Amino acid sequence: MAHLAEQVRRRETRAVSVARAALERVTNGDDHLRAFQEVWPQHSMEVAREVDAAVKAGTHLPMAGVPIAVKAWGRTESTVARRLLAAGCVPMGVTSVPSGRTSWQTWGTTARGPTRNPWDGTRSPGGSSAGSAAAVAAGMVPLATGGDSAGSLRIPAAWCGVVGLKPTNTWLPTSRGDGLGAQGVLTRDAGDLVTALDVVLPEAGPWLLADTAPAPRTAVWSGTLGYASVEHEIAAVAYQAARRLEGAGRLHLCTEPVVRLDDPSEVWHAKREAVSPPSPPRSPSSGASPVRAAGTGGDDAAAAHMEAVLSEVDLVLTPTTPTPPHGHDGPGERMSVSLTWSFNVTGHPALTVPAGFTTDGLPVGLQLVTRHSQDSVLPAMVSGVLA
Template sequence: MPDSQEYDRRVSASVEEIASAVRGRRLRAVDVVAEALERIGRADPVVCAFLEVWDGEALRRAGDVDARVAAGERLPLAGVPVAVKGPRGLRAAGPLIGAGCVPVGATSVPGPGTPWQTWGLGAHGRTVNPWRADRTPGGSSAGSAVAVAAGLVPLATGSDGAGSVRIPAAWCGVVGLKVTGGRLPSPDRTGLAAPGVLTRTAADAAAWWRVVSGPAGGAGAVPSFPVTATWSPDLGFAVPDPEPVALARAAAGRLADAGVVRLVRPPEPPLLLDPAPAWLALRTPGADPADAHRVRTGNDRRLDALFARTGLLLTPTAPTAPHGHDGPGDVYSTSLTWAFNVSGHPALSVPAGFGGDGCPTGLQLVAPRGREEVLLAVAREAERRGAVG
């Protein structure tokens, strides 16, 4: 084992720092992965982030990465431990494995009979928020968010059908990206769910995006700063609690003060129609699609008009603080996120500070379809200038 200072440095190392060290043969992938497995072994009985941990297979894959590096392969994510969402998550991890990532386990998702918007169920029990164990981490990418927030892995995959990456990211204090609908493969026949990632930093999310999106993924021009942005506390229909609105608005203000964005007034009338009828109709077999078509068409028109005059839309990520494990009551945790599953726009949650309960909250950034690189560039610049995180 390394000394404690060196060990702490490795725990907090970024995706690129790990990959660069393994490519340069200053670290072995086997050692990086063994340390991640040790962290998981110590912490997971408490946070319950994992359904399965693949100790032997992960060390074998890490050995393969070291052999590939020694043979001269330049792997962009060499030796980076990754957690994959749920028992089927490995099926979608091919590009990451090809780039040198090492899957270490499958993260928790809601268990049988579990309300989808509350929590996850891991091998050791109910998944807990690492900031406060009596609160949910959000769902359904619960374990992935917790694994990153607790420092067990630097990178975890997710999927987002109504906010399932962004809400856990907000409530666990990490970065969560949902990509443009249809841009990457998804098993969801409704078209609502899109792949995503949870990381500690926007730079780490960008490293994931470069790998999974292929050669054209980062082809868009890096925006010049400040990027124009519209702030909305409620998207015109939601009723969020005052505290997450205030924290997200303060975070948007810090982005503006740092010169990362320039805030412009939202259009009139109210920004969007409530997407709930559309989302529920699309998700429910046999439902009348008329409401879905009406709401989707109306919101697409409004979002097209918005993005014709501004580069980003900023909102709170979630309308409430993390609730207890008994559920959210009558409040939809998804009220500020699922509009962009219906519309397909990419969206990113970044940390926006802490509420009075000691739990994190998030600021949601939404961009035009296919402009993930704008979201990531803005978030990276905000981190560089100390405006988020």
């Protein structure tokens, strides 16, 4: 992605040529995938021509000509999209999100039907940033915008085998005002992620890759966070990815401290419903043990526990999801958000990267969580090894 932008800046290629090629990929692939709710051929070419004119006039555009997809919730008006467009990106269209007709949000819808997972069309890509993850995974675009209030960027990134970051909640909060979410981006690898974040979140940088990373970090593995029900194969694949990072010298896995959070369901819903209606539908029951009631400090307790853990180690590693992608009929009683939404409550930055595959060939994600406002170290932990 950085090389593509450099070629456009040097006028070795033109943004209109890049946009035309991306539109062709979308046209050829999206009838099957249904990642896009809207495709903008005319608008894309107009923006690309403007980028070429700006480059010719000597304007520096760090992401000149890079094709992007924008999530339907926020579209080009979201903070992350506006920053990318100002840097020279060219929008191809709007990606799918859930319709709101179900209590589960790990899917996407279009007028042509549900969005398909690029790895297995009978499966969901996750959500709510469903089409964004699918479009990046299928190679239609190298970059897409997303948002994450319960895992809705990290879950589709994990299920589609791409990279996704939920920043520290206060960096780029979502528009709902409940304090649970942050805007982010999805990319194919850590290098592209850093290229995008240099533009989207320069205040959180400098963003690091392996060749500029500090000494290896300490990390603790938690397969369940103390409460989640996680399929054995998912946990095993994610743990082996963590071991690969250790073998590459990126981190040292410690056996302590033990991460024991409470299921955040009640706290999450209390915070969500404290803002204006309409309230989102509740997720299916997880079958977990009772949790702290709203107003008893459950969110503060979770944040305090994470701060205590992260005072002893630099990172907490978990699977990103407890299960593989579900079918288009939904997750049933399975809690797809069970390993992600704790960090929406606590606000910690969390990165998901491809960990490997199940025996059925479905992607598995590894989640890396670190201290507030230390987001910039996360890409360096995985670049060149997992992403």
